[in-house]
Amino acid sequence: MHELTLVIGTRNYSSWSLRPWLLLRHLGLSFAERLFDLDTPEFAREVPKLSPSGRVPVLLHGSLRVWESLAICEYASELAGGRGWPEDGAARARARAVATEMHAGFQALRSACPMNTRAVGRRVPMTPAIEADLRRIDAIWSECRRDFAAAGPWLFGRFSTADAMYAPVVLRVRTYDLPLGEVARGWCTTMLADPHLQDWLRAAAAESQVVAADEVGA
Numbered sequence: 413m414h415e416l417t418l419v420i421g422t423r424n425y426s427s428w429s430l431r432p433w434l435l436l437r438h439l440g441l442s443f444a445e446r447l448f449d450l451d452t453p454e455f456a457r458e459v460p461k462l463s464p465s466g467r468v469p470v471l472l473h474g475s476l477r478v479w480e481s482l483a484i485c486e487y488a489s490e491l492a493g494g495r496g497w498p499e500d501g502a503a504r505a506r507a508r509a510v511a512t513e514m515h516a517g518f519q520a521l522r523s524a525c526p527m528n529t530r531a532v533g534r535r536v537p538m539t540p541a542i543e544a545d546l547r548r549i550d551a552i553w554s555e556c557r558r559d560f561a562a563a564g565p566w567l568f569g570r571f572s573t574a575d576a577m578y579a580p581v582v583l584r585v586r587t588y589d590l591p592l593g594e595v596a597r598g599w600c601t602t603m604l605a606d607p608h609l610q611d612w613l614r615a616a617a618a619e620s621q622v623v624a625a626d627e628v629g630a
């Protein structure tokens with residue numbers, strides 16, 4: 413069996429890298445990491461040799477390259493006997509829907525509030541589009557917690573790809589103090605206490621790269 417290698421970007425800023433990294437950790441899959449600082453000549457030179465899209469994350473498994481964060485989560489889940497998704501078929505369909513909604517959407521929030529794990533106390537001007545994204549995210553998290561609280565602390569009880577996909581949003585909520593209801597905030601607290609996420613945050617805190625374009629908010 414070939415070793416898995418996950419190619420990622422600067423931990424402080426690379427929200428797409430965090431998602432599959434966190435799932436691989438939760439699934440207990442052993443993997444090596446290769447990190448390239450974002451927006452550097454080395455990234456521009458080396459990453460396209462590894463990733464067909466020229467972007468990170470990309471998972472290397474023998475001669476196979478799996479790019480796109482959600483596709484990596486799917487592949488990792490298959491390697492782990494399907495444990496990356498809920499067991500129940502209806503819950504699994506719903507988890508896939510909310511994970512895809514994250515992968516494809518929330519553009520206003522994502523562009524106004526870049527992930528910046530080291531930063532706290534930042535403020536960005538609210539716009540109707542950001543508020544609409546937050547309302548939808550609040551509804552997803554609150555409804556999942558309402559329906560799956562008895563099964564465990566994560567969105568669908570047990571940790572799944574859906575949790576991994578929304579982890580960077582939790583970090584944005586923390587950085588920019590974004591408004592959410594009590595139930596959604598409760599799930600943020602669960603995520604922030606996760607030992608694997610804590611490992612990522614510790615490593616991000618030790619990084620020195622600053623990407624000026626992602627340093628937003630007063």
Ligand SMILES: N[C@@H](CCC(=O)N[C@@H](CS)C(=O)NCC(=O)O)C(=O)O
Nearest residue numbers: 421426427428467468469480481482
């Ligand atoms: N849709 C992709 C997005 C990947 C992406 O945009 N990655 C960023 C880093 S977080 C990147 O590689 N940026 C460098 C570039 O675009 O040159 C995914 O889900 O993996």
